[in-house]
Amino acid sequence: MQKNLGLYIHIPFCKQKCNYCDFYSLGCNENKIPEYIEALCTHIKREAHLYRNYQIDSIFLGGGTPSLVNEKDFDKLAITLRECFNISPTVEFSLEANPGTLTEEKLNCYKKNGVNRLSIGLQSTNDTELSVLGRIHNFDEFAKSFNLARQCGFANINVDIMYGLPDQNLANLSKTLGDVCKFSPEHISAYCLKIEENTPFYKIRENLILPNDDEEYDMYIYLCTELKKQGYEQYEISNFSKKASRCVHNLKYWLSEEYIGFGPSAHSFFKGKRYYYENNLEKYLNSLECVDNLPKKHYEEDTSLEINSTDEYVMLKMRLSDGVNEKEFEDKFGKSFTDEYPRILSFLKDNYVTYKNGAYAFTEKGFFVSNYILSQILKFN
Ligand code: SF4
Structure with missing residues (x-):
């Protein structure tokens, strides 16, 4: 029997960088997307033989903003995936999308290519909070995107929200949660804002009025309690799902199951080894220019210790x-x-x-x- 394998593909482009974001993504570089998709396809084709004994049971297109990729490039990538991998007929195929970048044409293209789960980055339904975060959308655009996705047949949608935002209080958070629940998404992820180095928020951290620890605690407990009342099961610290809608792909990370990643900053855990590709688009593109060359895999130190480590097991399972x-x-x-x-x-x-x-x-x-x-x-x- 073939072993299952998760597949992660990183799309490192955004319309603009959000003020809190430390993911590897480049703002205002959309003109590079076709070249990047071409390189990704080359990379996948050159490596696919390594995975021929595996069946792909989850695909996750993350970023960045994968919904920036146009239909033509998306088709190209999807065809490559189908040609190179043995994809399970019951695969969970997720795509991260940002409101303001989704169109009916794109949604139909995803559907045609087997995407069956969307993860929409909303963060808040309060337009002032969205603007402070540096998001490109407002609540109205989210509503349009969500409804359009439903009309196009997407029956499994996650919505990301955030708490612990500048000037946010429990009443604002409660309004966001109430607004989101009216859409009845199958899954909600709720993350606490962290001020990371090398972000615009970090530079102005002294001026941000953030909830204190007690307020953050109240927000978290409120989210857990309210989501339970609304019929969501909390299956992970930050993740809540309706029946049978746990994210198969993300569970692989916490259950130490195998997955492979493609693209700069993508991580993999394969045959007991953890590795990642450098956060550098240009290096990634250059490495694929010469025939038969591949981007350098950076293996994490102590990997062999980590695999058998009870600490890692406990940390992930808890x-x-x-x-x-x-x-x-x-x-x-x-x-x-x-x-x-x-x-x-x-x-x-x-x-x-x-x-x-x-x-x-x-x-x-x-x-x-x-x-x-x-x-x-x-x-x-
Ligand atoms: S849309 Fe997401 S990945 Fe892009 S900058 Fe904002 S938080 Fe980062």
């Missing part, structure tokens, strides 16, 4: 609401979970961690401080 199952841990590592990580027991009494059906998992309040708790229980400390 992101999920299913947590770490004692029996699965023992079967995999031949050791008792609580013998290895006895300090987790001290977080049971204050309800940061629960023990249910043989698994230890974070509660909502535990998720909010999960980095701290993990720093207390993992061995590398």
Whole structure:
């Protein structure tokens, strides 16, 4: 039987850079997209033989803004994927889209090429907040894009929202969540704003009025509680889904399953090794110019240690609401979970961690401080 493999493709272009974004994407470089798609197809064709014993069960086009790619280039990429990979008939094929870049023609093109999940980057329904974030769209454009996607037959849509924004309070967040829930997306991802270095927000961080830790905590608990009431299951720290709509591709990251990435900054985990391509579009394009050449893979140090590392397993599994199952841990590592990580027991009494059906998992309040708790229980400390 063929093994399953996830496929990630990075599209490093955006109309403009958002003020908080530290993903690898270039603003105002759309004229490079055709050349980039050509290079991606070359890269995929040159490497495809490595994956012929695998079946692709998830494809994720992320970025950047994949919905900037026009229909002609998208067709070219999709044809290459079909020619080069054995794609499962039940593949989850996700594409990240930004409101203001979607058209009926593009949506029909995605549909025709097998895309069956859209992830729309909304962030907020408050136009002032969107403008502060540097987003190119307003709420009205999101509504049009979402409704158009439904009309074109997309029955699995994720909406990204953010909390902890400058000048945001619980009332603003509640309005955003209420507005989003009216669209009934199958999946909602809710991320807390982090001020990352090398972003415009970082430069003006002293002037931003951000919610304090208590306010952020209230926002997070509000999101978890309200989404549950609205019929969403929280299956990961930041991810909520309606029945059977968990993101297959993202689950691969947390379950340490294999995936391969193409494009600058794309990461892979294949045959026990983790590697990534450099964040550099020009180098990526140049590396594919010579016949038979490939972009350099940067292998992460200590990879062989990481694969067997119980720490990595625990860190990734604890992101999920299913947590770490004692029996699965023992079967995999031949050791008792609580013998290895006895300090987790001290977080049971204050309800940061629960023990249910043989698994230890974070509660909502535990998720909010999960980095701290993990720093207390993992061995590398
Ligand atoms: S649209 Fe997304 S990837 Fe592009 S700059 Fe904004 S946050 Fe970054």
